[in-house]
Amino acid sequence: MGIEVDSLPPSEILNVENAIGVDLNKPIKLNFEKEPIEYEIRVWDNENNVNATYKNLDDVKEKGKMIYEILATWNEGRVSYVVALDIQ
Structure with a gap:
């Protein structure tokens, strides 16, 4: 059995x-x-464009206000978390 869910793009979820x-x-x-x-x-x-993809927050190079999606994978499936950060 599987479950699939769809969502709006991150930029339409957060300000x-x-x-x-x-x-x-x-x-x-x-x-x-x-x-x-x-x-x-x-x-x-x-x-709604992905500007960059990283494996670790330490690698992030963008500064300023951006929307970040953390796409995590477990054996049971994948989950997307979205947060707006102002990186200094």
């Missing part, structure tokens, strides 16, 4: 103007209740 300020000079850790097999971080613009 980038409400982004949370983040300083990449300080350690950032993604906390999952159960650690995924893998995850990737996608950086979206306001026109």
Whole structure:
């Protein structure tokens, strides 16, 4: 048995103007209740385009207000988390 779900693009879910300020000079850790097999971080613009994909927040190069999608994979499936961040 499987379940499939569809969603709006990240830029239509969140308003980038409400982004949370983040300083990449300080350690950032993604906390999952159960650690995924893998995850990737996608950086979206306001026109529903993926500008970059990373395997770790430490690799992020974009600065300013952006929408970030964390696409996590477990044996049971994949989940997409979306957050607006203002990277300093």
